[in-house]
Amino acid sequence: MIKKYRFGDPFETEAVVENIQAEHGEPKFGETSIDNGFSFSYMMDEDEIVYGLGEANRGINKRGYRYVSDCSDDPNHTEDKVSLYGAHNFIIVSGKTPFGVFFDYPARMTFDIGYTKSALLKVSCEYADLYVYVIEGENAYDIVKQFRKIIGRSYIPPRFAFGFGQSRWGYKTKEDFVKVLRGYRDHHIPLDMIYMDIDYMQDYKDFTVNEENFPDFAEFVRKMKEEGVRLIPIIDAGVKIEKGYSVYEEGVQKGYFCKREDGSDFAAAVWPGYTHFPDVLNKEAREWFGSHYRFLIDQGIEGFWNDMNEPAIFYSREGMDELKSYIKEYVQETEDVSPWELGDRVRNLANSPEDYKRFYHCVNGKMIRHDRVHNLYGYNMTRAAGEAFEKIAPDKRILMFSRSSYIGMHRYGGIWTGDNKSWWDHLLLNIKMMPSLNMCGFLYSGADLGGFGADATRDLVLRWLAFGVFTPLMRNHAATGTREQEAYQFEDTDDFRGIIETRYRLIPYLYDTFIKAAENNDMYFKPLAFEYPDDTFAAGVEDQLMIGQEIMIAPVYTQNAKGRYVYLPEEMTLVKFTRDNHYTREKLAKGHHYIEVSLAEVPVFIRKGKTIPIVKVAECVEKLDTEHVEYQGCDN
Numbered sequence: 001m002i003k004k005y006r007f008g009d010p011f012e013t014e015a016v017v018e019n020i021q022a023e024h025g026e027p028k029f030g031e032t033s034i035d036n037g038f039s040f041s042y043m044m045d046e047d048e049i050v051y052g053l054g055e056a057n058r059g060i061n062k063r064g065y066r067y068v069s070d071c072s073d074d075p076n077h078t079e080d081k082v083s084l085y086g087a088h089n090f091i092i093v094s095g096k097t098p099f100g101v102f103f104d105y106p107a108r109m110t111f112d113i114g115y116t117k118s119a120l121l122k123v124s125c126e127y128a129d130l131y132v133y134v135i136e137g138e139n140a141y142d143i144v145k146q147f148r149k150i151i152g153r154s155y156i157p158p159r160f161a162f163g164f165g166q167s168r169w170g171y172k173t174k175e176d177f178v179k180v181l182r183g184y185r186d187h188h189i190p191l192d193m194i195y196m197d198i199d200y201m202q203d204y205k206d207f208t209v210n211e212e213n214f215p216d217f218a219e220f221v222r223k224m225k226e227e228g229v230r231l232i233p234i235i236d237a238g239v240k241i242e243k244g245y246s247v248y249e250e251g252v253q254k255g256y257f258c259k260r261e262d263g264s265d266f267a268a269a270v271w272p273g274y275t276h277f278p279d280v281l282n283k284e285a286r287e288w289f290g291s292h293y294r295f296l297i298d299q300g301i302e303g304f305w306n307d308m309n310e311p312a313i314f315y316s317r318e319g320m321d322e323l324k325s326y327i328k329e330y331v332q333e334t335e336d337v338s339p340w341e342l343g344d345r346v347r348n349l350a351n352s353p354e355d356y357k358r359f360y361h362c363v364n365g366k367m368i369r370h371d372r373v374h375n376l377y378g379y380n381m382t383r384a385a386g387e388a389f390e391k392i393a394p395d396k397r398i399l400m401f402s403r404s405s406y407i408g409m410h411r412y413g414g415i416w417t418g419d420n421k422s423w424w425d426h427l428l429l430n431i432k433m434m435p436s437l438n439m440c441g442f443l444y445s446g447a448d449l450g451g452f453g454a455d456a457t458r459d460l461v462l463r464w465l466a467f468g469v470f471t472p473l474m475r476n477h478a479a480t481g482t483r484e485q486e487a488y489q490f491e492d493t494d495d496f497r498g499i500i501e502t503r504y505r506l507i508p509y510l511y512d513t514f515i516k517a518a519e520n521n522d523m524y525f526k527p528l529a530f531e532y533p534d535d536t537f538a539a540g541v542e543d544q545l546m547i548g549q550e551i552m553i554a555p556v557y558t559q560n561a562k563g564r565y566v567y568l569p570e571e572m573t574l575v576k577f578t579r580d581n582h583y584t585r586e587k588l589a590k591g592h593h594y595i596e597v598s599l600a601e602v603p604v605f606i607r608k609g610k611t612i613p614i615v616k617v618a619e620c621v622e623k624l625d626t627e628h629v630e631y632q633g634c635d636n
């Protein structure tokens, strides 16, 4: 049962697609207040678990910390960080009387879940203008499915997008891409995609290709595809300010960029230097921006990743001027100067909340200050692409995922979880985040495997890939300047081959499971408690996940570990995929077990009475032979 409540004058985010009439009165659970902004307070029982929040820090159970929905470009997301790249305001309180709440509010919103007071759940925001949806159901899983139904079907990518992809910020020329292709093919490691980061463009201009480095781009795209590899270019939010650059000229002339209060186009520096932001909240501007993806689709491109769309701002003109005058004063000062303050001022120049108050969107003829709708930018940039794809290639699935997102965007694309680090902690965070993302509709998702920032180690990359075998988006991506982490860069590549091959052997099963989850508003990844609601031990397990109806996974995520403890809520068959297309199997009883897992192995637990199809490996998805399936399951 779903009830909708309206407070004040909400912005229509279009996160929910089902037409639900707003109720009068107060939600049944908790207390709401509209004095001093909006707040929702609820006293939690000791045993209640709070799920949800999608792309958020910390555990599957969100209790005991606070989280702020405020799409942020922050690669250094240590445990204390409260905002990540996405904003997904859906929570489920799971206890005696379970309920879910979706706060459809596109600006900054705080979820204090037992942080200030251990029993108090308090959700608050500055303006009391929002819709609140309250969902009652049998249990948390049922509530998620009801919620997913009202927000519409999740994006389904093309089949090749379930292959393995290699990425690195720094591949510049045709030769760089061919080198990656050869690295994989010569080592017989499957590969379906190579991602093109900003260097493929001419001076970081969207919808351009550097002609010197790619003299005949369409031909190059075709040749790579013949080798079984798709090139997947990045598109950034900011459009470079440059006389004569057609996208810029057109946007200015049509008035499609975000504007300052005085009507001039707002300028913010990102990778290309100063840029304008397309006003993707304005329907016409969105259509216009989306139409430009055709430039690359016409050259054979079948997938994209949308980046810097919080939108990230290195600095605005105004912010830079303010900093310069501050530094001038600072230099003239002789006493009492604090280097910390100077450092903070410089650091805070990027992604400053002040800048988000400096520009406006034009929605249905009304000017709306960006900070009031901040969390919708990435959503609408991706929507621009998704809506355009329906026109440009109506019969084709185009791969699309975004860095920033809000609920609603899940209908147009997937997400990657932004810039992480080559840290074991971020592997664990990746594991815990996946089911929460599914609760909020984001099924096609994954993290930068091996870690984006910092230097990766061989064992970390192997363990992370072994988890990545199961994430719908399986992509190894790294930042420029970090240690090279393509699978063929390390000693004994057979181990890497074994792991990536396991993905390919499972692709028919994983893709099928994914499609079923999308079509039934179901989850691909689930916490154990969703499948075993009466098992009190399972409720506390956060480092094992259920996939579909058939399997459970328990990834190894610690350095030097030779294996790990696993909890089995029922009897299962442990199948360990090993190098050279082998696997071992062993029936294990319900309960706790220590299992050994070498760096080259991928363990899968198959539930009692279930089977999963396994196919022969191929170098890319198109070459998989799905006719001849070898069945693997439990022995009874």
Ligand code: GLC
Residues within 6 Å of the ligand: 168, 169, 197, 198, 234, 307, 308, 403, 418, 419, 477, 478, 479
């Ligand atoms: C951002 C993206 C990252 C990309 C880089 C350069 O940091 O999150 O994935 O490599 O920009 O485009």
